[in-house]
Amino acid sequence: MATNMPAAPSALRRFMASELAHNWLRSASAIAGSIIILGFVVMVTAGPYLTAQNPYDVRQLDIMEAFKPPMWLEGGTGQYILGTDQQGRDVWASIVYGSRISLFIGLAAMLGSALIGATLGLVAGFYGGRLDTVIMRIADIQLSFPSVLIALVLMSAFGTGVDKVLIALVSVGWVVYARTVRGATLREKSREYVQAARVSGLPNHKIILKHVLPNVLTPLIVIATIQVGTFILIEASLSFLGVGVPITQPSLGLLIKNGFDVLFSGLWWISVFPGLFIMLVVFGINLLGDFLRDELNPRLK
């Protein structure tokens, strides 16, 4: 009979056969979001190969080339597609290099928040009691302040720097994971398969990791996706206000600030293009995030 076991299908195969993949291929917004994100990731990884100039290398800058308009305007050249800023830096090159900082901060802060928030949520939901009360009250208090405000206060205390931005964003971001994961954990904990695991002799930490965690991952993925976009925006706000990344590592937000001083002198391209670019990226992330939310967790609609 069935002597040779059918091998378990590979993860990719299983994904492509899933309902999620099926709906993804039929959703225009999901595909658009995915293309934007893919383009962004390619741009960030291939960065130096896409630009003629390294905007961080002072030797490549020429002050005589400053304030060149975009190539399609009068006085623009094909060398600087989107024009140059007050130092003669290529705006396009600055966007490519700035995106690396912005995406790194968004992803790293998301991973840090997810790890801390999910751990606290699992522990609070699974063990309950006083620990749960303490964690959740801290979360409630924090949620009563706007997250940009908290990050702003923390950054004013810490000073500028990528590491400090990460700490500020993680301090702001863990709450949403903790609350969501706690709720999902409470629901899963009461289901019989958790009792079955107890009867099977699994200790609590194994029940959490093997049984509860895989079943609360879905909402986590949705939040994580959307949060990368949120974090890029918060970081841009902080940098724009001058408490984010240092001037030597300009993120997209800092680029907007750079051009802001001369924005109303008609030199609009220095600020506007990084701004439009952030908008496009966050738009793409939100398109995909909304699709995932609708597909994976219909109750959040």
Added chain:
Amino acid sequence: MSEEPLLRVDGLEQRFDASGSLFDRLRFENGRISAPRRIVHAVNGVSLTIARGEVLGLVGESGCGKSSLAKTIIKLHEPTAGRIMLEGEDITGYGFQRMQPVRRKMQMIFQDPYASLNPRQQVSDIVVEPWREVAGGTSGDAHERAMQLLAKVGLGAEHAARYPHQFSGGQRQRIGIARALSVNPDLIIADEPVSALDVSIQAQILNLMLDLKDDFGFSYLFITHDLSVVRFISDRIGVMYLGFMVETGPRDAIFDNPRHPYTQALLKAAPRIGQPLPPAAEQLTGEVPSAFVLPQGCAFRTRCPLAHARCATERPALKHIGAGQSVACHLHEADETPLPAAALSAAA
């Protein structure tokens, strides 16, 4: 000393605090602030024994404490009072580590085949989980063990790599049975294992459970609210009402000669083909009293057609009345006989 039964439960009580946090409990009454607790009296002094290879069926209405009793015996809940003895070993106060060898002897089949299997776990992992945790199973042997277990419950090797959602309810319950079998237990607690299944599938699962019992020689504590199921599978039957054991005895004695007014009413209420329903006078009226506030005296007296003054003041104890049958009712105290040593001890 007479032979020790496989499982002996003495005066087991289970109370749950359903009052919630302090804020949920706060009340303002008669000008005073108070924070009363709400205690559910789920199991109230139940005693029972199960012999090796025996099937004890436990029947009663929904909410009568059957499941709470089962989950307390297997220590999913800590008992409030009473003793649980497995093979003469008192496991009542055992913590996690000391329960590990006990879990090898006692396993459980759950009610809901949809909720009792982790949807993210492959079937081959599900069925060997207890074996790996408490019976020293190793990863190297796990696949072979899973195949053996699946074969025993009538599933094939092609099912091993699948996930629970790819199975029907009956197949899922087979997976749950295979999981319980994996450690070769002496006792399997089955909490309404067929009540979520179609009638045609119920018969298949019940037959499988009986065949496996004959092959392996273990015992069942079989919980159900379905009288035809309990009649089919049980050697002995216990009838529960509001957390009390009101009658126990051999299957045929319970069905042919029920002695407790509640058992009599329960059997009469079951519809049978070709027989009209009993006249309204013989049907039970009223509601089951709240488990938050137990009635004084006999728990059944509020619905009992034969209740008298004594029932309101004194709670009847479960007493042996001959032929292995025990009843907790004041009506039967006249023909009371002394308890044999190994028989059921009195309910608290």
